[in-house]
Amino acid sequence: MTAPQPPITVRPDRATRSGRTARRARNARPAGAKAGLALALLLAAALAGAGCDLISPKRSEGETLWRKHCAECHGLGGAGNTPRYMGKPYADLLDDVWRVGGDTGTLRESTRTGYFGEMPAFDHLSDEEIRLVVDYLRELRDEIAPGSAR
Numbered sequence: 001m002t003a004p005q006p007p008i009t010v011r012p013d014r015a016t017r018s019g020r021t022a023r024r025a026r027n028a029r030p031a032g033a034k035a036g037l038a039l040a041l042l043l044a045a046a047l048a049g050a051g052c053d054l055i056s057p058k059r060s061e062g063e064t065l066w067r068k069h070c071a072e073c074h075g076l077g078g079a080g081n082t083p084r085y086m087g088k089p090y091a092d093l094l095d096d097v098w099r100v101g102g103d104t105g106t107l108r109e110s111t112r113t114g115y116f117g118e119m120p121a122f123d124h125l126s127d128e129e130i131r132l133v134v135d136y137l138r139e140l141r142d143e144i145a146p147g148s149a150r
Helices: 022-027 031-055 061-069 104-113 127-140
Strands: none
Touching: 061 127, 104 127
């Protein structure tokens, strides 16, 4: 004969209810609350994105193109102080050290054709986009007032 087994006791915090413990069931949020929270977070993100222009001014097309195509090598401010190009004389576009010349026409042509092994060609940009980039560079160099070039 076997010894009698002690009775099974269930602790109240371990009792199950529809596959969940009673504690989880007490702490669970209703589905509507989760959906409301998700909607609130989505709206907050949308407002934050829309408010960025309120915090910082809207970028010009030239600055946007500069940041996309030029800033990696020449830096956001044009000084060439990026980890990869720091110390290379032609990466700094704010000084007056130019490979061929710093006039507007030469800058546009240099941007379009690039320099073998040093600067990629941006022949995929339109003439208008290259004009905008060069005008933005002239703004960085304080040669023209922001937004005044054409």
